[in-house]
Structure formats: C-alpha cells, structure tokens
Amino acid sequence: MTRKIFAVLAVALLAACQTNSRDQVLATEKSQVALRSIQQRAFDTTDKDTTLRTVIATMQDLGFVIDKADSMLGSVSGTKLDGYQLRMTVTVRPRGETQLIVRANAQYNLTAVEDPEPYQQFFAALQRSMFLTAQQVD
Amino acid sequence: MRRDTIARLLGVAILLLGAAGCANRIPEDALQLSPESLQRRQAQSRYFDTRDEVAILSASAAVLQDLGFNLDESETELGLIVASKRRDATEVGQVVGAVVIAALLGTRVVTDDEQKIRVSLVTKPSGAERERITVRITFQRFIWDSDGDLSRVEAIDDPEIYQNFFTKLAKSVFLEANSI
Numbered sequence: 001m002t003r004k005i006f007a008v009l010a011v012a013l014l015a016a017c018q019t020n021s022r023d024q025v026l027a028t029e030k031s032q033v034a035l036r037s038i039q040q041r042a043f044d045t046t047d048k049d050t051t052l053r054t055v056i057a058t059m060q061d062l063g064f065v066i067d068k069a070d071s072m073l074g075s076v077s078g079t080k081l082d083g084y085q086l087r088m089t090v091t092v093r094p095r096g097e098t099q100l101i102v103r104a105n106a107q108y109n110l111t112a113v114e115d116p117e118p119y120q121q122f123f124a125a126l127q128r129s130m131f132l133t134a135q136q137v138d
Numbered sequence: 139m140r141r142d143t144i145a146r147l148l149g150v151a152i153l154l155l156g157a158a159g160c161a162n163r164i165p166e167d168a169l170q171l172s173p174e175s176l177q178r179r180q181a182q183s184r185y186f187d188t189r190d191e192v193a194i195l196s197a198s199a200a201v202l203q204d205l206g207f208n209l210d211e212s213e214t215e216l217g218l219i220v221a222s223k224r225r226d227a228t229e230v231g232q233v234v235g236a237v238v239i240a241a242l243l244g245t246r247v248v249t250d251d252e253q254k255i256r257v258s259l260v261t262k263p264s265g266a267e268r269e270r271i272t273v274r275i276t277f278q279r280f281i282w283d284s285d286g287d288l289s290r291v292e293a294i295d296d297p298e299i300y301q302n303f304f305t306k307l308a309k310s311v312f313l314e315a316n317s318i
Contacts, residue, residue: 049215049216052216053216053217053262056216056218056260056262057260057262057274060179060182060258060260060274060276061171061175061179062169062170062171062175063172063175063178063276063293064276065220065256065257065258065276065277065278065293066218066220066258066260066276067210067211067220067258068210068211068213068218068220069211069213069216069218070213071213071215071216072215076216078258079256079278080168080278080293081278081279081280081291081292081293082168082291082292082293083290083291083292084165084168084291085291086164086168106164106169108162108163108164108168109162110162111162111163111164113164115163115164117166118164118168118169119169121169121170121171122169124171125169125170125171128171
C-alpha cells in the first residue's frame with residue numbers, strides 16, 4: 001500500500017515537470033482570476049505618481065534595487081539579490097474615479113511566484129507606507 | 139528484494155528531482171519587512187534642504203559617472219536613476235588559496251573573476267512641506283567565477299560604502315547632506 005502511494009506521488013511529481021519547454025511562454029499555475037485576486041489591491045487615492053514613489057520606497061525597504069520605472073505607464077520593476085534572484089514588477093492604474101489598482105507580479109529565480117503569502121507581505125508593507133488600506137478587489 | 143531496493147531508490151530520486159527542480163519556492167521572508175530594514179534605510183538615505191529635485195538627480199548622475207558607472211535607465215518624473223558597471227572581481231586571498239590547494243591536492247579551484255555592480259538612486263520630496271529632497275541609494279552585485287558561471291548574487295550593505303557615496307554627493311550638490 002505504502003509503495004503504491006509512493007509510486008503515485010512520484011508519477012504526480014514527474015507529471016509536474018515539463019516535456020516541452022516552449023509551453024512556459026503562456027504557462028501559469030493558477031487561473032487569471034485567482035492570480036489577480038492574489039496579486040492586486042485597490043487603494044482609495046487617485047495620486048498615481050505618489051503611489052508609484054511609495055511603491056519604489058517600499059521595494060527599496062524590502063531590499064530591491066530598482067531596474068526601471070515609467071510614470072506614464074505607471075510601472076516599476078526591481079531586482080532583489082540575496083543568494084537568489086527575485087524580480088518584481090508593480091503597476092499602478094486607475095479604477096473608477098476614486099481608486100487606484102496596484103498589481104504586483106514576481107519571479108523567484110526561474111519560477112513565477114503564485115503563492116498568496118509573499119504578495120500579502122508586500123501589500124502589508126505597502127499599505128503601511130501609503131497610510132491607506134489595501135483593499136481586496138473582486 | 140534487489141529489484142525492490144532499486145525501485146525504491148528510483149522513487150527517491152524522482153521525489154528529489156521533483157523537490158529540487160519543479161517545486162522551487164520563494165523563501166518565506168523574501169517580501170517581509172525585516173527588523174533591519176529601518177537601519178538599512180537610514181544608512182542608504184540622506185536629505186538635502188532644497189526643493190529642486192532635478193538638480194539633485196543631475197548632481198547624482200554626475201557622481202555616479204565620477205565613480206565609473208554607466209546610466210542604464212532614468213525617470214525624472216519619479217526621481218530614478220539606474221546605473222551599472224562591470225569590473226574585475228579577483229581577490230588576492232582567494233587566488234592564493236586556490237594556488238595552495240592546487241599545489242597540495244592537484245585540483246583546480248575556481249575563483250571570483252568578474253562582477254557587475256548595479257545601483258539605483260531614488261529621490262523623493264520629503265518633510266512636512268515637501269521642503270526637502272531625500273536621496274536613497276542601493277547597490278547590489280553579480281559575481282562570475284573563472285569558469286564564467288554566476289557564482290554569487292548579493293546586496294551590498296557595508297555602511298562605509300554608502301557614507302563615502304554621500305560624502306561625494308554632498309560635494310557635488312554643494313549642500314549639506316543630512317542624516318535622516
């Protein structure tokens with residue numbers, strides 16, 4: 001019985017490994033809806049540049065060196081090196097008349113970060129610097 | 139019995155492969171504010187009593203050029219300059235160690251060879267009436283060994299490096315650089 005479970009586990013793990021590396025181009029672990037709910041939050045402000053500057057400051061607090069930023073597009077990218085390479089892009093765009101949506105996505109070495117916890121930590125740090133609450137977007 | 143052992147070993151190998159290759163997870167504290175983050179922010183920041191953000195940015199770019207950096211990116215609207223330089227990463231101690239090991243054991247040891255140093259400099263209006271410009275700078279580096287493999291990636295945290303940078307920046311700005 002143990003051996004059967006073991007075999008199933010092993011095959012399942014192998015199945016998680018890829019056979020065609022080109023599939024990575026459009027590959028994600030989670031659905032678009034699930035990813036967005038993990039990676040984005042709404043803030044009650046319309047000041048895009050201040051929000052972008054706060055995002056930059058928060059990323060610096062977390063140990064990132066900023067790679068590039070664009071105020072027109074509302075994007076910031078940075079890299080954190082600490083024995084690993086963590087690259088993150090954060091975008092800021094308007095939502096209705098009164099809110100901004102902040103969206104983050106990160107890759108850890110060669111893997112997309114799709115767990116909720118790292119993003120919760122990022123938004124916790126960001127809302128502290130924003131003096132505004134990060135609201136879940138449905 | 140023997141086939142059983144082989145099968146089990148194979149199973150373990152596959153499990154390890156799965157754990158190592160396909161389940162590469164981000165460290166739990168990678169995006170968590172660390173207790174040292176405030177201290178690090180203080181070491182990496184200075185403010186200047188001026189409202190002229192562009193002047194501070196341009197003085198900063200000049201200091202980075204003085205230090206041999208090439209500018210990769212800039213965004214004046216958000217107060218950002220990104221620069222980098224590639225330099226020699228050979229360290230005498232490492233090379234001596236490698237030579238000794240090679241002489242004693244006859245094995246070749248790889249040593250650090252080349253490094254890419256990256257820096258981002260961010261300016262931000264601060265103070266109660268936005269009467270100051272705070273500059274925060276952060277360095278990091280990639281190191282390649284003598285085989286051309288990426289051997290180390292790290293943030294540069296030495297306080298003296300930051301202190302020296304701000305001494306140079308203060309001279310370039312002709313204003314006192316104040317600790318935050």
